[in-house]
Amino acid sequence: MRALLFNPWITDFSAFDHWTRPLNLLRLASLLRRTGWELSFYDCLDRLSPDLDGLRAPRHRLNPFGCGHYYREDIPSPEPLRFVPRVYKRYGVPPGRVEASLRAMPEPDLVVIPCMMTYWYPGAYEAIAMARRLFPRAAIVLGGVYATLCTNHAREHAGADAVIVGAHWFDCVNQINRLMGVNETLSGSQGDWIEPEYEWLRGHFCFPILLSTGCPCHCTYCATHSLWPKHLVYPPEAVIGSLDRLVNEYGATDVAFYDDALLVKKADCFVPVMEEVLRRGWRLRFHAPNALHVRRVDRDTAALLKRVGFTTIRLGLEVAQREMQRSTGGKVYTEEYIRCMQWLREAGFSAREVGTYLLLGLPGQSIGDVEDACRIVHESGSEIKIASYSPLPDTPLFDADMSEYHFDPRNEPLLQNNSLAPWRSERESEPRVQAFQRMAHEWNHRLREAAPARAFSVS
Numbered sequence: 078m079r080a081l082l083f084n085p086w087i088t089d090f091s092a093f094d095h096w097t098r099p100l101n102l103l104r105l106a107s108l109l110r111r112t113g114w115e116l117s118f119y120d121c122l123d124r125l126s127p128d129l130d131g132l133r134a135p136r137h138r139l140n141p142f143g144c145g146h147y148y149r150e151d152i153p154s155p156e157p158l159r160f161v162p163r164v165y166k167r168y169g170v171p172p173g174r175v176e177a178s179l180r181a182m183p184e185p186d187l188v189v190i191p192c193m194m195t196y197w198y199p200g201a202y203e204a205i206a207m208a209r210r211l212f213p214r215a216a217i218v219l220g221g222v223y224a225t226l227c228t229n230h231a232r233e234h235a236g237a238d239a240v241i242v243g244a245h246w247f248d249c250v251n252q253i254n255r256l257m258g259v260n261e262t263l264s265g266s267q268g269d270w271i272e273p274e275y276e277w278l279r280g281h282f283c284f285p286i287l288l289s290t291g292c293p294c295h296c297t298y299c300a301t302h303s304l305w306p307k308h309l310v311y312p313p314e315a316v317i318g319s320l321d322r323l324v325n326e327y328g329a330t331d332v333a334f335y336d337d338a339l340l341v342k343k344a345d346c347f348v349p350v351m352e353e354v355l356r357r358g359w360r361l362r363f364h365a366p367n368a369l370h371v372r373r374v375d376r377d378t379a380a381l382l383k384r385v386g387f388t389t390i391r392l393g394l395e396v397a398q399r400e401m402q403r404s405t406g407g408k409v410y411t412e413e414y415i416r417c418m419q420w421l422r423e424a425g426f427s428a429r430e431v432g433t434y435l436l437l438g439l440p441g442q443s444i445g446d447v448e449d450a451c452r453i454v455h456e457s458g459s460e461i462k463i464a465s466y467s468p469l470p471d472t473p474l475f476d477a478d479m480s481e482y483h484f485d486p487r488n489e490p491l492l493q494n495n496s497l498a499p500w501r502s503e504r505e506s507e508p509r510v511q512a513f514q515r516m517a518h519e520w521n522h523r524l525r526e527a528a529p530a531r532a533f534s535v536s
Contacts, residue, residue: 078113078257081185081215082106084120085204087147087168087197090161090496094124094145095366096333100285101221101244102191103273108250110274112261117182118277121169121204122147125280128174142331142362142388143283155199157491161500167200172207179211187257188212190237191221195469196494198223198235205236218253225304226470227490244290244304246271267291268309272319275327283331283364284323288316288346292337294370296395296406298439301337303471310342313349320350324359331388333364340373351385362386368393368434371409371417379420390426391462392417392433397450401442405474411453418457428524433459437513438466438498438505440477444513451517460524461517465498 084099099120106116120126124134124145135146147168154165169175188208192201201219208217219237231240239256241249247265254261267290278284291305323329340347354361363382368391374382382390394414396402402410414433421431433454437447451461468475468486470493479485481502486492499507 078187078259079115079117079183079185080109080187080189081117081119081179081182081208081212083118083179083188083190083204083208084122085169085190085192086121086172086200087194088152088165088200088203089168089194089197089494090163090165092147092149092166092168094122094143094147096143096283096285096331096364097122098278098281098285098333099191100273100287100335101246102189103275103277104271105189105220105246105249106274106277107271108246108263109253112250112254112259112263114187115183116274117185118274119175119179119182120277121175121200123170124148126170128170128178132171142364143281143333155491157489158494158497161497163496167203169200172203176207176211179207185212185215187253188215188217189253190217190219192219192223192231193221194467194494195223195227195490196467196492198227198231198490202235209236216256218256220249222300222304223490226300230490267305267307268311270311270315272315275319275323279327281327282329283333284327284329285333285335286316286319286323287311287335288350289336289338289342293341294338294406294408296408297473298395298405298436298466298469300469300472305337308338308341310346313346313353316346316350317353320354320359320361321357324361329361331362331364333366333389335367336365337367338370339365339367340370340378343373343378348381351381354385360386362388364389365391367391371414374417374420376420376423379417379424379426382421383424383426387426388430390421390431392431392459394433394450394454395436395464396439396442396446397435397453398446401439401446405439415453415457418459422458428458428460428521428527431459432462433457434462434464436466437463437510438495438501440474440479442466443504444509448513448516451520455520455524458524460521463514463517465495467495468493 134148149166149168152167190204216238218239219235220241224231224240225242247263289310291308292301293308397411435450454461484492499510
């Protein structure tokens with residue numbers, strides 16, 4: 078039996094490769110191989126794909142750490158998004174070139190297609206239609222965040238033979254095997270280490286890794302608990318073995334952590350892994366694109382982050398008003414954030430290395446609330462990273478009062494797109510949001526141009 082793992086296009090108004098690799102698809106592949114499947118793989122979002130030869134992608138904002146622009150093509154906006162005065166795009170390898178490569182592969186019995194964001198489903202639908210046309214005898218399975226959070230929508234509209242819900246990888250593989258009549262059954266728990274099929278990322282120098290799964294916090298805007306109900310930490314020896322492969326077999330120079338709670342239970346995995354990195358003398362640049370938990374950063378942790386080579390740190394403040402911090406989950410309070418930034422600056426991190434996520438467009442939030450938060454972040458010495466709120470199913474805020482919204486995102490996943498924040502309500506008009514984003518950009522520019530802040534002690 079042969080399976081094709083097919084990572085589809087992104088369809089959106091904007092997209093950028095911030096260390097985006099299909100890590101969960103690589104983990105699923107590892108388990109499928111254990112049960113005897115032969116595997117093929119195609120990633121429409123691989124910016125190093127030979128299928129992009131001769132095509133030019135935008136070059137601005139490239140950095141030496143593995144990030145950059147996708148190749149993109151303008152496409153018509155789906156009907157529910159026609160009111161948005163922006164150009165809708167397909168990001169990734171052009172479909173004609175994808176089809177040519179798929180035709181050259183052995184015909185699969187099974188095609189597995191994930192869909193990450195709920196509002197990216199048009200790209201997954203296009204992949205399903207292509208697979209159906211090219212491989213009419215193959216079973217097509219849809220999974221991922223969209224399949225889990227919008228299950229009924231996916232089953233009704235996607236055209237897949239099966240929709241796999243959740244991210245318990247052993248259970249997912251067993252569901253696939255039952256669908257395909259394969260008698261092999263895997264036993265394992267959510268906390269068992271799964272070594273990804275990293276060989277499919279050959280040619281890259283930046284690789285993804287996970288030290289844990291899930292998150293212990295219950296933020297009202299976050300759907301992590303619907304995807305990974307438990308927060309579990311992997312054995313440090315397994316992580317170290319994986320890093321050893323990345324360094325010595327694949328020549329990794331950069332590693333991006335995909336954890337939602339990297340520093341929670343840090344003594345169980347993160348600290349011993351980082352200490353072993355130092356002991357072995359690996360010269361790696363580490364990146365934390367998902368927000369680190371501010372509350373878990375102390376002086377020793379900040380110093381360790383600097384010693385092991387963290388180059389990109391993101392923090393999650395989200396909001397700065399105490400009552401809103403409390404009502405959205407109490408993950409962090411402003412005084413904790415200011416102290417965390419003091420530790421990081423004392424350890425030697427500059428504003429170019431530290432960015433702080435702030436949410437824009439939460440129900441009941443004003444532009445003034447976000448501006449106050451931006452001022453706190455700027456004065457603390459961090460770049461401002463605005464993240465527009467995306468109303469996601471299975472989150473408490475998804476059922477909040479939406480009476481001021483111009484459209485209801487509950488029945489159409491396309492309307493959950495964070496890019497729609499400027500058109501969601503009168504509170505967030507497009508001119509106001511654009512002016513606010515320009516202000517944040519100017520403040521970030523000032524930090525980058527300023528001389529590095531002098532290290533100072535924390536009382």
